[in-house]
Amino acid sequence: MPSKRMRWLLPSLLIVPLYGWGFDYAMPSISPESESGYEEKPGWSADSFAVAAANPLATDAGYQILKAGGNAVDAVIAVQMVLGLVEPQSSGLGGGAFLLYYDGDDVRAYDGRETAPAAVDGGLFMQDGEPLAFMDAVASGRSVGVPGTLRLMEKVHAAHGSLPWEDLFVPAMTLAEEGFAVSERLHLSLANDDALRNNERARDFYYDAEGEPIAVGETLKNPALAAILKRIAEEGSAAFYQGDVAQDIVDQVVQHPARPGAMTLDDLESYDAIIRDPICTPWQQWDVCGFPPPSSGHITIMQILGMLDQQPLLEAPLDDGVTSSGWLHQFLEASRLAFADRNYYIADPDFVEAPGGDWSTMLAPDYLAKRSALIGQESMGDNAEHGRPGDIETSWAAQPTQPEYGTSHISIVDAEGRSVAMTTTIEQAFGSRIMSDGGTDLPGGFLLNNELTDFAFEPEQNGEPVANRVEPGKRPRSSMSPTLIFDHDSGELVGSLGSPGGAAIIHYTARTLMALRDWGMNAQTALNLPHAVTLGDDVWVEKGRFPDATIDALRERGHDISERELTSGLQAIMRLEDGTLFGGADPRREGVVMGD
Structure with missing residues (x-):
């Protein structure tokens, strides 16, 4: 049976058989939310299937x-x-x-x-x-x-x-x-x-x-x-x-x-839409599957997480319900290094060859260990440079930072265990x-x-x-990061997640994966955490969500900090140990999860 919250979303259904086809749609009487800012959400339980999207x-x-x-x-x-x-x-x-x-x-x-x-x-x-x-x-x-x-x-x-x-x-x-x-x-x-x-x-x-x-x-x-x-x-x-x-x-x-x-x-x-091979990356007890280029999302996310896994903790990741300044420093520095690689190498693979001929070179543990060793006690600011993951040196130029925006994300797990993660956009x-x-x-x-x-x-x-320059028929580089998670040993589906947010999708998704795997958080609690983002220079922290002491500590490490609204739209559905599902929807948008 649907949870109490799910049942609340389904009042006064009106069957509207307008088209004479096989599916009779029951038009729900769902009122829009009163705000589009930050609204706490409880998370949703389901026994067999669930849908998470950005609008009820x-x-x-x-x-x-x-x-x-x-x-x-x-x-x-x-x-x-x-x-x-x-x-x-x-x-x-x-x-x-x-x-x-x-x-x-x-x-x-x-x-x-x-x-x-x-x-x-x-x-x-x-x-x-x-x-x-x-x-x-x-x-x-x-x-x-x-x-x-x-x-x-x-x-x-x-x-x-x-x-x-x-x-x-x-x-x-x-x-x-x-x-x-x-x-x-x-x-x-x-x-x-x-x-x-x-x-x-x-x-x-x-x-x-x-x-x-x-x-x-x-x-x-x-x-x-x-x-x-x-x-x-x-x-x-x-x-x-x-x-x-x-x-x-x-x-x-x-x-x-x-x-x-x-x-x-x-x-x-x-x-024509293209069927590509996903990139599935072992990450301790999970295999994380994501989208290959022209998306930069999965490679950059797993570079960040791979570097963090090789970092000694400066302090506990969580401090009174938010990420600590020590963890944030390492996360932001790993992001700088990963974005330097992203801006240099990644573009439409039909036009640009992967370094060393294989995108997996950018995720090789030895390579990430070398990159992780560049993270120090102080911020490198905008001085992060791309690495050399392949044996063959390329002649690309780094792309300067440009704004990226938009999108929406959908995650679904059906009663047969099939799953979709789709990030969709008009930019x-x-x-x-x-x-x-x-x-x-x-x-x-x-x-x-x-x-x-x-x-x-x-x-x-x-x-x-520049690898990501305009060319006829080419697909522009993206940060969209639809993600499916599997148990490394059994191969069973663990979860589906993703987010809108332009280049910040990468940070939102990486931090959520860390919270789900290592910090004992459920899907909703992980999505509620405040955001911090850098594309390689300034750091943006979510307005009003971090203690002054955390921001001051980051500034002492050399980070140039500004506060702004960081409106993600994360959706996540995770399978629990008892086989049931638990879904979360971003409190910064209108989304909900529904299921039985």
Whole structure:
């Protein structure tokens, strides 16, 4: 039976058989949370299956699919389609995703990362010899990569799905037609974004005549998205990558009034999701499986954790419920070293060779021992340099730090023990701020990504090419880190987790793994811990969450500290020793866990 908290999420169900297909969706009467700041959550127990996602309506869609006999793959498709409607600032049809799937025997990695159009070159974000200002690049047609989420969904469903494809779209179509209550998080995201108002379609849909965003609790319908989803449900991904929808995407990109892009119908029609080999790394009693390049997430996470495992503890990791200054110092220094390697080596593997010909060289224990030995009592600041994990010296240049944003994460474990971890994105909040109605001429639609700004703006540094430079057909480097955990001895599934947060995804996930393995924390308690992040220079600590003494101690070690909001969106489901499940959802966002 669902826990008390789970049952609270399922009042007043209304069966809405709008489409005459096999799945009858029960539209839940779930009120949005009152805040989008930090709200304590209890964690959720389940006996056999669980779904964790960043919005209650999306979680409920996956829950109902599992209750109807669907599996983890079926559920993740339903969850993603609802997220694109109710959380459009983070993901949707116009973006991309990385998905790890465990079928009970093997783990597969499905790469739905966006690609650069065929007509771009390394100067995409350069003007008069200088890189564009970041937001000028973001809110433009130049930033839009060829979307990959839908092709990924179709490919993984064809291989592993159970319920009919069209049934999985019923929750999102129903909510788009009947409407959903706008959450505080969506309202505040709209209120705080000026660039979105510059897009006529988005302005007319999300704002009133005075420019005020749609109010919290107001019912929002999306007729254009409902019509697009119905076509996709009936015709498959071809309804998106060809025809009217594809034409409108291209039109919106190439007709951008300030900085048009170069996308074509051929770019869309030729897009394919790639099945890659995951990287599964032994980590004491666990094997941690993550996504290979073009994601930098797993390699960088396991470099950080591998270096920490070889560090003598300066002090106990926890101090009165938060991470101690001594542990944080070592964590931040390991992060500096790992990010130096990340910025030098990692990019789309179809364009860049791994050091030594194998990405595992970056995780070799001997190599990490040498890197760990560089961590001292004082911060190295911005002086961390890349190492040399392979026998062959490369000629890449290090990529300067650039902003990374956005995304949402979904974790699912079904009753048969199959599991999905999928991180999904349109990059920045509201992506490129370009809205497509799919040629429907109806209100609403979906937002296009700005994923190409994850490439290096400057293709060269000091005459040497940057590995993650823009090239035609290339997939930009990502930090998304969907993660599946297995017992090293038995091979049994232990958990599924991940987070949004741009480059900080790496820190959020690494710290959570440490808390789950070593600090005796359950999924919810681990997600509640305060964050500390460095991309190689300044350190950001979560505002109001660390004692002054901890911050002062870090400064004494030479860290340049500033406080800021660090809005992760961690989701985690862990299998307990008795075989039951326990899930956590990030207190910084609207997510919940549901299951039986």
